[in-house]
Amino acid sequence: MQRFTCDCGNVLFFGNFHCLKCAREVGYDPQGAVMRTLHAEGDWIRCENGTKHGVCNWLLPKKSVEKLCQACRMNRIIPDLNWGRNRLLWGKMEMAKRRLIDTLLRLGIALPTKAENSKEGLAFDIVSTLSNPTVTTGHLNGVITVNLEEADDTYRQINRQQLGESSRTLLGHFRHESAHYLWQRCLSELSWDDPLRLAFRARFGDEWIDYAAALTKHYERGTSSGWERSYITAYAASHPWEDWAETWAHYLQIVEGLETCESLGIQAQFLALPLVPLPGEAGTLPPMLPQVGLADGEFLAWLQRWMCLSTVLNEVSHSLGEQALYPFVITVPVAQKLRLAHHFAKVWGARKS
Numbered sequence: 588m589q590r591f592t593c594d595c596g597n598v599l600f601f602g603n604f605h606c607l608k609c610a611r612e613v614g615y616d617p618q619g620a621v622m623r624t625l626h627a628e629g630d631w632i633r634c635e636n637g638t639k640h641g642v643c644n645w646l647l648p649k650k651s652v653e654k655l656c657q658a659c660r661m662n663r664i665i666p667d668l669n670w671g672r673n674r675l676l677w678g679k680m681e682m683a684k685r686r687l688i689d690t691l692l693r694l695g696i697a698l699p700t701k702a703e704n705s706k707e708g709l710a711f712d713i714v715s716t717l718s719n720p721t722v723t724t725g726h727l728n729g730v731i732t733v734n735l736e737e738a739d740d741t742y743r744q745i746n747r748q749q750l751g752e753s754s755r756t757l758l759g760h761f762r763h764e765s766a767h768y769l770w771q772r773c774l775s776e777l778s779w780d781d782p783l784r785l786a787f788r789a790r791f792g793d794e795w796i797d798y799a800a801a802l803t804k805h806y807e808r809g810t811s812s813g814w815e816r817s818y819i820t821a822y823a824a825s826h827p828w829e830d831w832a833e834t835w836a837h838y839l840q841i842v843e844g845l846e847t848c849e850s851l852g853i854q855a856q857f858l859a860l861p862l863v864p865l866p867g868e869a870g871t872l873p874p875m876l877p878q879v880g881l882a883d884g885e886f887l888a889w890l891q892r893w894m895c896l897s898t899v900l901n902e903v904s905h906s907l908g909e910q911a912l913y914p915f916v917i918t919v920p921v922a923q924k925l926r927l928a929h930h931f932a933k934v935w936g937a938r939k940s
């Protein structure tokens with residue numbers, strides 16, 4: 588996330604509805620990727636989910652025929668707002684969703700709504716298991732469904748502990764499901780021997796492995812020990828699609844985490860941390876996809892900056908008596924997968940579709 592400044596000079600943050608210093612109304616313009624001040628005579632209006640329900644601070648041009656911002660227009664199902672608790676949880680969901688959409692847009696990845704483009708568009712169903720007990724978080728044909736109850740911190744922490752996850756966040760859910768959406772939209776329709784598909788398979792494995800059987804095995808038997816050497820999370824080891832989704836989610840996490848730190852002036856380049864190598868491997872990355880000119884040095888420098896910063900963030904977290912803010916280890920195989928995610932982001936961002 589970038590650093591934003593109010594017209595009065597005060598710092599603004601992505602979720603702000605007004606400036607804490609001058610009290611002007613403000614909101615985020617996703618196309619310009621800036622916070623703007625709202626004036627009665629200005630060119631911008633707030634999304635109706637902000638004015639009516641207080642759950643969205645995004646703006647749209649006053650001359651637009653739409654009432655909802657780009658992110659809110661993607662909603663197909665929203666929770667029953669007759670119950671006040673649902674509105675609170677929905678607000679947390681929308682905040683996480685807007686962060687995902689903003690990241691993807693700023694990577695240059697176009698995001699049509701399902702209504703605008705039924706084949707490639709994206710839609711969200713935000714449903715509570717209290718109203719529909721069969722709902723599960725997931726992606727199907729351009730529709731990302733999220734269980735509203737995950738926005739309840741206690742509910743999510745219980746799930747996290749039961750599943751043995753080191754981290755479980757709403758934003759992580761959205762990032763993970765966006766990977767499945769982008770895989771289907773950008774990779775599944777390529778021929779099986781397209782270089783991007785071959786690169787995917789070389790890094791993540793054969794995606795034709797029986798998905799249902801793989802997940803059943805994962806949930807019944809757990810992940811075999813030693814997954815840390817090759818995967819960013821235990822769940823990633825369940826199937827190549829889940830490995831991709833966990834890797835993409837992690838890539839977006841680093842993109843945002845690093846930009847936020849650096850835009851706010853935090854730098855930690857004094858630590859020279861090596862990647863954690865596998866036995867017999869050097870802590871460097873072999874060349875891959877030379878035909879697309881991926882800059883190894885640029886990627887590695889970017890990753891190293893994050894590894895330094897995340898170490899600092901963990902130490903700060905421990906000094907405050909909290910657990911590690913960033914409970915992950917990036918090994919060489921994980922870095923190689925992250926590099927492919929970085930490559931896909933570049934390709935999809937350049938394509939503008």
Ligand SMILES: [Zn+2]
Pocket residue numbers: 593594595596597606607608609610611
């Ligand atoms: Zn101000």
Ligand SMILES: [Zn+2]
Pocket residue numbers: 634635636637643644645655656657658659660
């Ligand atoms: Zn909105």
Ligand SMILES: [Zn+2]
Pocket residue numbers: 763767828829832
């Ligand atoms: Zn998944």
